[in-house]
Amino acid sequence: MSAGKVYKTEAVVLKGMGLGEADRILTLYTPNYGKFRAVAKGVRRPKSKLGGHVEPLTHSVMMLARGRNLDIITQSQTLDSFLSLRNDLWQMSCAIYAAELVERFSAEHAENYGIFRLLVETLRRLSEPSPSGLVLRYFEIRLLDFLGYRPELRECVVCRASIRPTANLFSASGGGVLCPLCQVKEAVFRDLSLDALKVLRFMQDEDYSMVAKVRLQADLSVELEYLLREYICYLLEREVKSATFMDSLRKEKRPQQDRVAAT
Amino acid sequence: MDFVCPVAPVARLIEEFHKLPGIGPKSAQRLTYYLLRMPEAQARALAEAIQAVKERVILCSVCQNITDVDPCAICDGQERDKTKICVVEEPLDIMALERTRAYNGLYHVLHGVISPMDGIGPEELKIGELLARLKNGEVQEVILATNPNLEGEATAMYLQRLMGPLGIQLTRLARGLSVGGDLEYADEITLARALEGRQEF
Numbered sequence: 001m002s003a004g005k006v007y008k009t010e011a012v013v014l015k016g017m018g019l020g021e022a023d024r025i026l027t028l029y030t031p032n033y034g035k036f037r038a039v040a041k042g043v044r045r046p047k048s049k050l051g052g053h054v055e056p057l058t059h060s061v062m063m064l065a066r067g068r069n070l071d072i073i074t075q076s077q078t079l080d081s082f083l084s085l086r087n088d089l090w091q092m093s094c095a096i097y098a099a100e101l102v103e104r105f106s107a108e109h110a111e112n113y114g115i116f117r118l119l120v121e122t123l124r125r126l127s128e129p130s131p132s133g134l135v136l137r138y139f140e141i142r143l144l145d146f147l148g149y150r151p152e153l154r155e156c157v158v159c160r161a162s163i164r165p166t167a168n169l170f171s172a173s174g175g176g177v178l179c180p181l182c183q184v185k186e187a188v189f190r191d192l193s194l195d196a197l198k199v200l201r202f203m204q205d206e207d208y209s210m211v212a213k214v215r216l217q218a219d220l221s222v223e224l225e226y227l228l229r230e231y232i233c234y235l236l237e238r239e240v241k242s243a244t245f246m247d248s249l250r251k252e253k254r255p256q257q258d259r260v261a262a263t
Numbered sequence: 264m265d266f267v268c269p270v271a272p273v274a275r276l277i278e279e280f281h282k283l284p285g286i287g288p289k290s291a292q293r294l295t296y297y298l299l300r301m302p303e304a305q306a307r308a309l310a311e312a313i314q315a316v317k318e319r320v321i322l323c324s325v326c327q328n329i330t331d332v333d334p335c336a337i338c339d340g341q342e343r344d345k346t347k348i349c350v351v352e353e354p355l356d357i358m359a360l361e362r363t364r365a366y367n368g369l370y371h372v373l374h375g376v377i378s379p380m381d382g383i384g385p386e387e388l389k390i391g392e393l394l395a396r397l398k399n400g401e402v403q404e405v406i407l408a409t410n411p412n413l414e415g416e417a418t419a420m421y422l423q424r425l426m427g428p429l430g431i432q433l434t435r436l437a438r439g440l441s442v443g444g445d446l447e448y449a450d451e452i453t454l455a456r457a458l459e460g461r462q463e464f
Contacts, residue, residue, distance in 0.1 A: 015380055020285060046441045047441050047443060047444060049445075049448040051450070052449065052450030052451070052452050052453045053450045055412060055413055055450075055452060056412075056413045057413065058452075078450060078451050081450070081451045081452050081455075083451070083452065083455055086413070086416055086452065087420075088420075089417060089420040089421060089424065092413070092416075092417055092420075093379060093417075096379045096380055096413075096417075097379070099380065100379070100380045103380070241379060241380055241381065241382035242379035242380050244379075244382070244384060245377070245379035245384050246379075248384060248385065249421075252424065252425070
């Protein structure tokens, strides 16, 4: 944390919680100070000048004053409010999911500039018209990288043999691919189709601009989504709450403008 | 608290006050010692009022508002416009809207708002009860009056999805500039919405 009494930082608001009558405690994610909570005073009053600038999923530059417990946000200038996200229920849920992953995986005050940039880029991609179906999968793969949980996709995590171009297994407990021979040696595993393995490797190696060009069939999309979700839940030791909401949205009938592929 | 009062009933009351929101250990102690000095009749009245609230206040089976009669005075009111339902997050929102005297329709309280990160989904809210009210064809307009923040918008959009196919007019409370506010200080989201919702003048 900065030594001065007042400091400036870029931030994405991950979530907010009401405090007292008119205040809010915000969980911020910043490029230099990682994740921490701060107070926005009086923002629940309609006339608050600060109010709209500290909504969740807003990318801003903020001024904060050191406080005894929590620092206090004195000013906030919005860089991007990702407006189109807010008008689309599905995209908004995807964005909330990304924010929840960053929130759950990050320890307080742990600086990780890569994650900050990834989050901002992901929010931007989600607010574009017709985002690729792989935005969240790419986000997950990169996030795991930055956190030090990069899945091993070249060698079997048990016997270290090179993975062959066939159906294999993915083990959350092993942190990567299992060859078919080592199936019983890990506690948690699931089937991994060859196509899914190829897409995972592609996302690990390539830039988003390349990944965005990939069009996946529905069942491959679903396989990837559940594979990564299982791995993430294993690492977090809990379910991802906003994923449950996304599932319930998909179950209900989608209006005509929604995309077909699972995001 | 470091020091616990050795008189058990006093310590217990302090502990109970401390459980209330916004009441820290010092406030809990202050309230307790004030009550000790209060005339017995007054303290008893407080105890009875607390009991009455829990015993007699229920949720209206129609609109889910807090009430002591079922259906509540608004749902039952003959002079109310039964073709409109205004959907709000909490009972206090009804109080605020009623104070305007600008609305004569019915209400529905969701008792919360969709917040995916906190695990609050549609099943946790009184949405099923709202849909049930729309079945008899009497209702022509549903006004979505959830708060103009992320969770309120998510809830409004979710309800729009659910109720779209029903053919009922769905409206959203105007979101935009506050009276007495300044365009210069307004945030982008507010300004964008205010522009979207502009009307003939």
